[in-house]
Amino acid sequence: MKKEFAATILNWYASNKRALPWRSNPTPYHVLISEIMLQQTQVPRVIEKFKEFITLFPTLQHLAHASKAEVIHAWSGLGYNRRALLLHQFAKVVVAKHQGIIPKTVAELQHLPGIGPYTTGAILSFAYNLPAPAVDVNVRRMYQRYFNGLDQGLPMGVAEEKKLYALVKSTIPDHKSREFHNALMDFGSLLCTRDTPRCGNCPLQQSCKFFPRFRKNKTNALFQSEKRKESGVKENGRFIPNRIFRGKIVEFVRRNDGKTVALPVLGKAIKQDYSSPERTWLLQLCTKLQHEGLITFSCQGSSIRLFLAKD
Numbered sequence: 431m432k433k434e435f436a437a438t439i440l441n442w443y444a445s446n447k448r449a450l451p452w453r454s455n456p457t458p459y460h461v462l463i464s465e466i467m468l469q470q471t472q473v474p475r476v477i478e479k480f481k482e483f484i485t486l487f488p489t490l491q492h493l494a495h496a497s498k499a500e501v502i503h504a505w506s507g508l509g510y511n512r513r514a515l516l517l518h519q520f521a522k523v524v525v526a527k528h529q530g531i532i533p534k535t536v537a538e539l540q541h542l543p544g545i546g547p548y549t550t551g552a553i554l555s556f557a558y559n560l561p562a563p564a565v566d567v568n569v570r571r572m573y574q575r576y577f578n579g580l581d582q583g584l585p586m587g588v589a590e591e592k593k594l595y596a597l598v599k600s601t602i603p604d605h606k607s608r609e610f611h612n613a614l615m616d617f618g619s620l621l622c623t624r625d626t627p628r629c630g631n632c633p634l635q636q637s638c639k640f641f642p643r644f645r646k647n648k649t650n651a652l653f654q655s656e657k658r659k660e661s662g663v664k665e666n667g668r669f670i671p672n673r674i675f676r677g678k679i680v681e682f683v684r685r686n687d688g689k690t691v692a693l694p695v696l697g698k699a700i701k702q703d704y705s706s707p708e709r710t711w712l713l714q715l716c717t718k719l720q721h722e723g724l725i726t727f728s729c730q731g732s733s734i735r736l737f738l739a740k741d
């Protein structure tokens with residue numbers, strides 16, 4: 431079953447692969463940048479930003495020697511700006527402690543800033559072609575469905591997680607980890623998708639343990655996840671999470687670095703119906719961004735002076 435799974439996925443990939451810029455020259459640095467960008471951002475947006483970023487910072491050394499503000503500027507449009515800081519720290523540590531070479535062992539990678547188990551596996555498999563499982567939500571979902579007949583559900587316990595990693599590892603074909611993982615990513619994004627798996631077009635349909643359940647009752651078979659509750663406020667009557675407003679503040683500071691503005695000017699720039707009773711909320715958002723190391727600010731009376739983070 432495992433051999434059939436891997437061979438079918440690779441065969442499907444041979445005629446369905448996506449042309450992605452980081453795949454044409456998968457250096458460890460290119461893999462790192464693309465993986466960090468892809469963590470929270472859709473592929474089409476990453477394609478555009480990846481090229482820009484690599485042009486601005488062609489090597490890990492260029493990135494390590496850039497200022498924080500330059501990296502935050504370059505991250506514009508990608509959201510979740512903390513990723514830019516972690517990436518920058520990663521580059522600095524690799525230059526300082528690993529002679530600028532991104533390590534190729536789990537032991538070394540896992541101690542680097544911003545690197546979790548998925549990114550470790552992704553660097554080892556995509557960059558170094560080593561048989562290390564890179565298990566993201568797509569991969570987890572596909573394996574759970576195909577091998578266990580379950581849709582992806584709630585977070586797994588440690589023992590289950592270990593079992594899943596061992597299963598993925600056991601399916602990686604010899605010397606083809608990079609190609610196989612690329613194939614898994616595309617299969618999970620294009621065919622075995624979360625809400626509308628295209629089982630009718632799937633070459634694994636005959637042996638997939640999930641397919642009979644899905645065919646019987648599509649709605650019941652698919653796991654319905656509860657929406658994560660985020661803190662936020664209403665804008666024009668519509669609930670918006672605070673992280674969106676925080677992203678807009680960083681965007682505002684990118685354009686107004688070092689300037690002093692009236693608090694309502696900042697408020698209106700990030701929230702159309704901002705009013706002065708929301709001053710405390712606005713300053714709380716700025717304070718959180720300051721704690722995260724993205725901006726610094728000082729507030730006097732009804733004015734605020736904002737800077738992108740300094741090194």
Ligand code: SF4
Nearest residue numbers: 622627629632635638
């Ligand atoms: S048959 Fe459906 S659920 Fe099974 S692997 Fe294919 S797309 Fe996914």
